[in-house]
Amino acid sequence: MDIKVFADGTLAWGGRTMRCAVGRGGVATAKREGDGATPAGRFALRQVLYRPDRLAPPAVHLPARPLEAADGWCDDTADPAYNCAIRRPFAARHETLWREDGLYDLLAVIGHNDAPPVAGRGSAIFLHVAAPGYAPTEGCVALALPDLKDILAAWRPDWRLVVIPPGGQAAGGRRKGRCRP
Template identity: 40%
Template sequence: MRDRPHRGWQRAGPAVTVSLGRSGLAWGRGLHPPVGGAGREKREGDGRAPAGIFAITALFGYAAADSPFARVARLPYLCATPDLKAIDDPASAHYNRIVDQSAVAHPDWVSCEDMRRCDQRYAIGAVVAHNSDQPVPGAGSCIFLHVWADEGGATAGCTAMPLTDMTEIAGWLDGAAAPLLVQLPWTEYERLREAWGLPVFSAQG
């Protein structure tokens, strides 16, 4: 679904099956602070996807920067070259940032994720703004929407889906509409729905 100011939420398409973190969910750092006392909070390396509401801020993929897809993208597009790295080292000044390592004079990280992979998982994806404003070291990094490795296979903390669905979603994501990812267990969704201005809909559809 997408948010249309003053008109409420409107369905944009059919339900999409996704995979989440291998250890479930934990409260993330998004548009709302973590819900204190309501469960564990997202930590680096915990295998949990972040729960909450998060801005979607950029697209990435293997297509060239001057490709037809990149030219029509309505969010900033990052071409996944071998030098593009997602920094997951909490001690780094670049923690939870995607950087071109060729432009960094003195890399200060001991671990990172390659955005140009040998598989199709990052062939196309979107950046989820979890722990993004003044990142808290160790609170979780590099959360994406991306292509799943196999149907139903869990992730390390991202949200994954089939290539066709990820491609379609990336095509209609529009920065001018301030797209959001709402990701909550059903009971928490119902508990927070009114306070967070979320739509009413069936758990089955």
């Protein structure tokens, strides 16, 4: 099954349409690090992470693990760990996954640019909790927490997230990632 994300901030799944947030740079077919765009394409979800101090373990059919305060994600194009999970402290530029704003209380890693990662093609692309008012993301897809829980509970490993650019069709996406879940 494909779950479709449209550039206008809607997601279609199982006969339902729901609001979502996409990147402040829109949806791009040529994703670049730091452009704020959500990459167009057809992607697997690699794993689910959650804040155990805020949420019970989610019922999912994907690898899942609780976040820890030291979890991060490398977004430094010059580092060998680019677009991979890391442990903080970490010398290279990275994103902290243990956030106070609740956006990463529940997230799924989208299999973008990870088979293998190519420096500069985009990192840390997640399906996560939406900010109030569905404010644009830095390139992720974000949903209300109840919608995100519903999708992740139903998700099967052979399903794909299809991000469609304005007026276009999404393509590609590889099955296997290089980074360890």
